[in-house]
Amino acid sequence: MIKILKYSIYDLGRSHWTFIYFGFYLLIAGTLLFLGGDVLKAIISLMNIILILIPLISTIFGIMYFYNSRDFIELLVAQPVKRSSIFLGQYLGLSLALSVSFLLGMGIPFLFYGLKDSGQFMNFLSLILTGSFLTFIFTAVAFLIGLFNENKIKGFGLAILFWLFMAVIYDGLFLLSLLMLEAYPIEKLALGMTVFNPIDLSRIFIMLKLDISALMGYTGAIFQDFFGTATGLTITILALGLWVFIPVYGLKLKGNAKDF
């Protein structure tokens, strides 16, 4: 698997997109910090950006990279290489490349601005952590969609639909159901529904960490109320971990059963 990982990182290292992605974060984090002048505010603004953008970019990169490397995969499956190493190696290669671009693009402006003395280090770290989680989750789902769909157009459409659902439609349905069921005690339902959306989970995680109740929203408030901050954080992290594990495990299972 290490060899596959090496080749996939090598391949991505030559791609311009990885650098554009890195440059984008560099620019946006730098602008928000040096023009805004407040680390906490910058973190909150960046959170709103990454919660939408990281899933979108990871989904698109994931599905495009998967379809582009089909030839590579077909060459590899006939070689004495374990099947699951091929898929996991490629998946890790892309997720790591994206996470590292994100980490560096954010980290460099924050370090230059003086993150060390701002007292916001842990908050910054939680931003990076959720960003990386989202990268790993949405890349895995995109790979899984690619593996299940030979048809590129269909796979691409499904992947975008998945992002759209999690980023936009889910919240709409969520609010709608809350309105309709207003008369009932639905806190537990609301909690349960949050777990099924990694973007919501990430938002709640950062909110709990930053402890800004005004921005926490309905579910965030319930979360804090129900679990308290510490347990809430643990539960969101566990749920996010599960969101990585399940699609990756699916990748392994489907990869082993696929015909080439």
Added chain:
Amino acid sequence: MIQINNLHKSFGKLDVLRGLELTIDSGKTVAILGPNGSGKTTMIKSILGLVIPQKGEILVNGNSVKNNWTYREEISYLPQIARFPENLKVKELIKMVQDLRKTLSDPEPLISLFGLEKFLDKSLRTLSGGTRQKVNVVLAFMFDSPIIIMDEPTVGLDPIAMIKLKKLIKEEQAKGKTILITTHIMSVVEELVEEIIYILEGKIYFRKSLAELNGTVKKIGLEGVIAEILEEV
């Protein structure tokens, strides 16, 4: 030795292999013939573990291929359609495949045999179909594996490259390797092969050694012989 017992494979509603039984002894060269869509490629891909059969068992040198990948160290495979990562250079591709297999390899004589030196620094995207097939041949023959499996190896090759490939195959035969070829070109079969296996609708339809057919082959050619056998039923 390759042993296939009761192999079944269907893609959706399409039954491709229906209880295929086959044993190929070590050191033999065998041609797999059959009409388009008869299951030749599917059978070969099952041996390599590219296609996962629904039922049946395949043993390569006594090891089951199911959930196993180490046995592929012993097989060199020349696929029908050469699919490569397009943005790699020929040189990089060869190095990568060498890196992936631990066995010793020697691509240099093959590169000069097919005159590929001038393409080494070109990316695979820019190569013509024939040149890609030559690269494909180099990748398969640079390893000293005891089993060689070729799926339509002559597709896209010019006559000179084809003669070179036949010579290569003969050299490998002399080393006592087990060789499996699917092809539609009868001259290749007549020149290289000891035994013919004819697959029809996912089963072995007949299996005959070339020596057995020799008398009739001379009279009406190999195509004629196969047509005659098929008409007998």
